Amino acid sequence: MSGTVHLVELREGGSQDLYSVNNIMQEAFDPRFGEAWTSAQCLGMLSLPGVWLVVASVDGEDVGFALSRATVDEVELLLLATRPSARRRGVGGALLRAVIEEARGRNTVRVHLEVRSGNDAVQLYRREGFEKVGERRDYYRGRGGQLFDAHTYARDIADLT
Template sequence: MSTRLHMVELVTGTAADLGAVEQVMASAFDPRFGEAWTRSQLLGILGMPGVWLTLARVDGEAAGFALARAIVDEAELLLLATAPAFRRQGVGSALVRSILADARERGAVRVHLEVRAGNNAVELYRGTGFAKCGERRGYYRGKGGQVYDAHSYSIALS
């Protein structure tokens, strides 16, 4: 039986927080699927206009993160991960709600994301109002050269 977290602290992240992001990614993403980003990729995108990083902490420990960007009136959830020890305890949904609120504040009317077919995170996205709107064949390249489809989801912000 899992216990619900008492407090998820959400904070704006910077390049100085990439160690915590990498730690969460290393524990959350199975290398077979090629979903984790490198430090160079993270640093490159963080420097771009409209990009923001949100960290989730529980009792000071990195529990998850979300990376997003807004361009004109649309936003994209680029990357989201919850450390396995904190899954199904409200961390992921807190991050998604935060990204949606931030996107709305930045003028977005719709938020998009892509997720690997078969990824359990689909439950989280559907549960927060995202609907499937497309598919990209062979989008993800795994460590051993395998390819995996990506499913596109979006949500209209009101």
């Protein structure tokens, strides 16, 4: 991706996208933090009711995805990742807004997410109206055994514009 503006295209994904999802995850998540899921974990999650995948592409290349789950009247954003080359170009925001719109369409009242303390994605979440509502100490275990806190954010659907 160059410095020019490119259209972010979003589509509903599925198990056929696991290869692309895994590649994006490997690029997006630094292994020091232990945040990436395995393909088996993603496939298992996709097989559950209420789970959906949104894939973002630019110029025909998959550059990001969001995996979410609806339970009763709430949605949890399980994973959101963009290739480093696509960051700060609107891909993450487009994915997050797509999750929010789907949550609204499912008549849910709240969207939750969890993110590692210090993750730059917090800026995106705050920009989209999410507020910190909790913390899990030493939740993530990195490759070297180092522990990292997880922060929980949430946003009411009714407040989303």
